[in-house]
Amino acid sequence: QMCIRDRFISLQMITFISRKLFSSTIKPASAIPGLESVGINNKNILWQPSVGQLYEYAIKRAPVDPKTRQDIIASNGALCSYSGERTGRSPKDKRVVIDDNTRNEVWWGKVNIPLEPASFKLHEERVLDYLNLRPQLYVIDGYAGWDPAVRVKVRVITARAYHALFMKQMLIRPTPEEHAKDFQQLPDYHIFNAGEFPASAQIPGIGSKTCPTLNLTERKIVIAGTQYAGEMKKGIFAVMHYLMAKQGLASLHASANEGEKGDVSILFGLSGTGKTTLSADPKRKLIGDDEHVWSDQGVFNIEGGCYAKCVNLTREKEPEIYDALRFGAVLENVLFKPDTRDVDYENIEITENTRACYPLEYIPNAKLPAVGGHPKNIFFLTCDAYGVLPPVSKLDYNQAMYHFISGYTAKVAGTEMGIVEPQATFSACFGEAFLPLHPNVYAQLLAEKMKKHKTNAWLINTGWTGGKYGVGNRISLKYTRAILDAIHEGKLDNAQFAKSPLFEFQVPTNVPGVPSEILDPKNSWKDKADYDQTLSKLAQKFANNFKNYEDKAASIKVGGPKV
Secondary structure (H helix, E strand, O other): OOOHHHHHHHHHHHHHHHHHHHHHHEEOHHHOOOOHHHOOOOOOEEEOOOHHHHHHHHHHOOOOOOOOOOOEEOOOOOEEEOOOOOOOOOOOOOEEEOOOOOOOOOOEOOOEOEEOHHHHHHHHHHHHHHHHHOOOEEEEEEEEOOOOOOOEEEEEEEOOHHHHHHHHHHOEOOOHHHHHHHOOOOOOEEEEEEOOOOOOOOOOOOOOOOEEEEEOOOOEEEEEOOOOOHHHHHHHHHHHHHHHHHOOOEEEEEEEEEOOOOOEEEEEEOOOOOHHHHHOOOOOEEEEOOEEEEOOOOEEEOOOEEEEEOOOOOOOOOHHHHHHOOOOOEEEOOOEOOOOOOEOOOOOOOOOOOEEEEEHHHOOOEOOOOEEOOEEEEEEEEOOOOOOOOOEEEEOHHHHHHHHHHOEEEEEOOHHHOOOOEEEEEOHHHOHHHOOOOHHHHHHHHHHHHHHHOOEEEEEEOOEEOOOOOOOEEOOHHHHHHHHHHHHOOOOOOOOEEEOOOOOOEEEOOEOOEOHHHHOHHHHOOOHHHHHHHHHHHHHHHHHHHOOOHHHHHHHHHHOOOO
């Protein structure tokens, strides 16, 4: 065993080596190709720092905002970092630059709020001035997209080590050879993150101290007034939605996994539908948990890491995620026990939106490189709290496009108002907030891929049966897994189907391992008239929501409920 003196000497050596490493890697902007040409002239920059370097700087540099908690290292080895006032995305503050290239192309409205080029210039100049005046900056280079033919080279410039570590893990990390080849000139996109510095509400078109801004023409993402790291991740996702669509490739806000025979499945689903849980199938390799592209060669993950919710996380419920949270992972806005530094996943004092970021290779059954063939099955997951949708339905192409554009799930209203009625939630393409183009563009691209490769589409209800929330019961996860297993094993290929009312889904009459009485939801309701009334009510909500997209997606309406 190492004696105390030896341990002390070892610590001295580690400190000495660490300091030498830091001093040898700090560079002026002029020494990093392309930085000065985009307005960065800071003299103290860490370019492609290691995880260990970022840890050391994260814990020794206090945040600029005194209300933002200091980063610490948890007992599991992860870095606990804090985003200050903003603990989630700020969609109402996001802006997209409108110019001659984007004016008639972008889907303008509540998702993409326009900002004039002159205002963007003022916004960018303030951010660059702030970054250039910081004592030190971090520059991270990486790829978006595992397919070398279409991947996007991304450079992140930030003033916080936590943001640098986050993007180091979320982007695909280049090898030294790839970095020397691809990042000695200007990359495809830049992220300038000055999240600690407020935006100017006096700039026309901004009007708030928070402003993440996307400039598709100049290929820049400029962030001010929010330290929430997810703005960078989703900013790049919006970029990929834009660039891939222009190449005829289908970008997907979905998880993907692959069976032993190479069969790929895509799982779409909003929060609370079970997408993360169901995609983490021990019998299948995980391609990715959130963002993918369907190209002419097959499916590839956009990211090099995962960004998972971790409220109430336990090893029993999510063993792969729990064990992935170690050295190199970032725990965002997660608190810990002061005396032991043990992570307290149940503590939501800061926010319920606690997050964990970790590299894809930390998941034992991850497939690397994160690519797969053409999908055999696509699953649209919904948590129907009205309890009227079947646990499994097969969709034709028109229905698949309709439900892709609808992006439906339901949430239970908060009890503080005494409301128990479920609330329908719709998000176009299961990720409306990240779509720079009209949803119909993405629906048509998906339809083309599905028809060409004869991909099956299924609607999976992980919500209620036997009545709506408060009356019925949540469909057992065991039954949902049995449904997916039956589909993956081909047991429903020649099954008998019955047509459901109003929505006209094809519902299998028998699924191995699933009680037949729950396959037709009406059979599980005691009050059949109440079922009919609730089903009609939900169908009308679908119809009302689809009016938002009929201007360019009228032909898809045929796939909706008959109301």
